[in-house]
Structures are given as C-alpha cells and as structure tokens.
Amino acid sequence: MKLKSLRRVLIAAVVVLPLLFDLPPLVRYGLPSAVIIVLLITRRGSLWYLLGLKAASRRDAGQALKYMLKAARAGLPVKQGCIAAVTLIKGDRIAEAEDLFTALGSKKLYDSEPSLLESYRALLVWQKGDRQQARELLEALRSAGYRTTHLYSTLGYFMLHSGSDPQQAVEFNLEAVDYDATPDILDNLAAAYIAVGAWEDARETVERVTAAKPAFSEAWYHAGIIAEELGELEQAEALYEKTLRSVFSPLTVLTREEVEARLSAVQEMLAETEEAEVLLLEAETESAAETESEDSEAPPVEAPLAGNLPMEEEEELPE
Numbered sequence: 014m015k016l017k018s019l020r021r022v023l024i025a026a027v028v029v030l031p032l033l034f035d036l037p038p039l040v041r042y043g044l045p046s047a048v049i050i051v052l053l054i055t056r057r058g059s060l061w062y063l064l065g066l067k068a069a070s071r072r073d074a075g076q077a078l079k080y081m082l083k084a085a086r087a088g089l090p091v092k093q094g095c096i097a098a099v100t101l102i103k104g105d106r107i108a109e110a111e112d113l114f115t116a117l118g119s120k121k122l123y124d125s126e127p128s129l130l131e132s133y134r135a136l137l138v139w140q141k142g143d144r145q146q147a148r149e150l151l152e153a154l155r156s157a158g159y160r161t162t163h164l165y166s167t168l169g170y171f172m173l174h175s176g177s178d179p180q181q182a183v184e185f186n187l188e189a190v191d192y193d194a195t196p197d198i199l200d201n202l203a204a205a206y207i208a209v210g211a212w213e214d215a216r217e218t219v220e221r222v223t224a225a226k227p228a229f230s231e232a233w234y235h236a237g238i239i240a241e242e243l244g245e246l247e248q249a250e251a252l253y254e255k256t257l258r259s260v261f262s263p264l265t266v267l268t269r270e271e272v273e274a275r276l277s278a279v280q281e282m283l284a285e286t287e288e289a290e291v292l293l294l295e296a297e298t299e300s301a302a303e304t305e306s307e308d309s310e311a312p313p314v315e316a317p318l319a320g321n322l323p324m325e326e327e328e329e330l331p332e
Contacts, residue, residue, distance in 0.1 A: 058087030165189035169201035179208035230259035
C-alpha cells in the first residue's frame with residue numbers, strides 16, 4: 014500500500030475505532046478529538062484552499078485570492094498547491110506563485126506528481142513572458158508520455174499563440190478533443206480552424222463551447238470573427254459586444270482593446286454599407302422621378318378619326 018494511503022487509513026482508524034468500543038470516555042472521545050485538532054492545525058492550508066475554491070465558484074476573485082494566499086503560506090499538497098498557484102498567477106501575485114512552486118518542488122513527490130507540478134509551472138513561465146520555454150516544457154512532458162486534460166488544454170493554447178504551424182495546431186487540438194472535449198479544448202480547436210480558414214468547422218465547434226460555457230469571453234470573440242469573415246456584420250457586432258460584457262481571464266492573450274478595435278472596424282463597415290444603401294435608394298428614387306417627369310412632358314398622341322379608318326370590303330355571301 015502506498016505510504017499516503019496507509020497514512021489516511023491509520024488516521025481514520027484512530028478517529029473511528031475508539032467510538033466503536035466501550036472505552037473510558039477520555040479515550041473514547043478524547044483521542045479522536047485530539048487527532049481532529051491536530052489535523053486542523055497541520056492541514057489548515059487545505060481548509061483555506063477549500064474556502065478559496067468556494068469563493069472562486071461565486072466568481073469572487075478577490076476573496077479567492079485572499080484565501081489561496083493563506084493556503085499557500087500554510088502549506089498544501091501538490092495537486093491543491095498547483096490549483097492555488099493558478100489563482101495566484103491570475104491575481105498577478107507572481108512572486109508568491111514562484112515561492113509556492115518552489116515549496117511544492119521541495120516535497121517528496123510520488124508517481125506523476127513531478128509531471129503535474131511541471132505542467133502547472135509552465136503557466137507561470139508563460140505569464141512571465143517566456144512563451145517558447147513554456148511551450149517546450151509541455152511538449153517535453155507530452156513526449157515523455159504524460160497525458161492530462163490540463164496538459165492538452167494548456168499546450169493547445171500555447172501552440173496557437175507561440176508561432177506554431179496552424180495545421181499542426183488543428184491536428185493537436187483534434188487529438189486533445191478525442192482525449193477530453195472540455196470547453197477550453199474545444200475553443201482551442203475553434204481558434205485553430207479559424208487560423209486555417211475552415212469557417213464552417215470553426216462555427217460548429219465554437220457553438221459547442223458557448224453552449225457549454227456561456228461566460229467564456231474568447232469563445233464569443235471567436236464567434237464574432239467567424240461571423241465577420243462570413244459577411245454577417247450585424248451578428249459580428251452583437252458577438253463582439255457580448256465579448257466585452259464577459260469576464261476576461263488574466264491568463265488569456267485576448268485584451269479588451271483588441272475586441273474594441275474589431276468592434277469599431279465592424280461598426281464602420283456597417284455605417285459605410287448603410288450609407289451606400291441610402292445613396293442607392295436616393296439614386297433609384299431620383300431616376301424614377303425623372304422617368305415620370307419625361308412621361309408627363311411628352312406631347313399627346315392624336316387618335317385617328319373613325320371616318321378615316323379604312324373600310325373592310327364586305328364579302329359577298331354565296332347565293
């Protein structure tokens with residue numbers, strides 16, 4: 014049995030077994046209580062972590078960051094520490110995230126924990142601006158046979174924004190969708206389809222994303238690009254406006270300024286189209302008026318008199 018699992022079994026036994034036997038009250042209740050108190054003290058980082066997750070589920074980023082900072086300082090298991098580090102990175106607490114990764118790396122790591130830690134540390138490297146190194150970290154893990162939803166979604170995103178061949182990005186993200194079709198992975202695939210101009214595939218994919226994750230700003234942005242490229246300018250305008258009403262993740266490369274620039278360009282095209290339609294309507298109206306005026310000014314045509322009409326010869330009836 015693994016050491017961590019054995020430890021959990023022993024703790025559960027110490028807490029539960031005294032309650033099952035007729036022991037002196039001090040032992041029966043005191044021992045489990047003492048163990049629980051020790052766990053609350055030694056695992057207080059996990060308690061702060063759970064509070065942070067709850068705050069994040071309420072979209073209270075400030076409170077989530079506050080709890081995760083406390084959790085990081087108190088100490089966390091590797092998996093919880095990686096998730097907490099993401100919250101710190103999103104909150105622009107880069108130094109604290111680096112300290113947390115250092116602390117996690119100094120622990121005794123089991124099984125796939127070294128790869129898990131490295132896959133999340135790539136986010137920190139990316140956020141610090143070294144996109145090539147961040148991508149190479151994940152590609153090395155993939156080459157070593159490491160596979161997780163996090164690796165697929167993160168590497169797929171990195172490939173799209175670090176100069177990868179677009180067709181290679183499509184192939185990788187199709188592989189990722191086969192592994193786990195999460196909204197993040199599907200959005201990566203939609204972006205890859207956009208990069209190669211596969212507009213109908215991109216639209217079908219991004220519709221799956223917005224249906225599953227309506228608050229996903231990048232998905233609405235990609236939907237806007239698709240509508241714009243297909244000439245659906247009014248739809249593109251509405252989608253860009255919806256993007257601006259969404260919450261932007263600090264880990265995304267998409268900025269409000271970029272969306273606003275596209276929205277402004279679409280609105281200019283709509284205004285030009287409307288102006289052209291008005292000018293065309295005015296021209297058609299003016300042409301119709303001129304035609305009507307010419308008809309009214311033309312001299313009347315005199316009808317021939319009835320007496321001047323040639324008379325048809327009467328046919329002789331046979332006798």
